[in-house]
Amino acid sequence: MDVQISKNEGRSRFEIAVDGEIAGFTEYFDDDGVRQFPSTETDPSYRGQGLAGKLVGYALTATREEGLKADPICPYVAAFIQRHKSYQDLLVE
Numbered sequence: 001m002d003v004q005i006s007k008n009e010g011r012s013r014f015e016i017a018v019d020g021e022i023a024g025f026t027e028y029f030d031d032d033g034v035r036q037f038p039s040t041e042t043d044p045s046y047r048g049q050g051l052a053g054k055l056v057g058y059a060l061t062a063t064r065e066e067g068l069k070a071d072p073i074c075p076y077v078a079a080f081i082q083r084h085k086s087y088q089d090l091l092v093e
Helices: 051-065 075-083 085-090
Strands: 003-008 013-018 021-027 029-031 034-036 040-042 069-071
Touching: 003 051, 013 051, 021 051, 040 051, 051 069, 051 075, 051 085, 069 085, 075 085
Parallel strands: 034 069
Antiparallel strands: 003 013, 013 021, 021 040, 029 034
16 A cells, blocks of 8 residues: 655645545645644545544644644644644644
């Protein structure tokens, strides 16, 4: 299984592909130094494989590298940050 994660700036989302097929994405909007994550979706046929976690981890690492804070509007992203303490510094005050 070939898994690739990329930032699709044209569609304002991070995407995860499995064997060249989009398996999921997390949307984002950047505003005044804060990256909002309104939703994360995984194709039902790919659920249960840990892909959403890999995708959100990648997106949050990219957010940190770009010097932005994170606003996890999406419940999945918020729960991911709660479970992974190393990302809590990204949260908006």
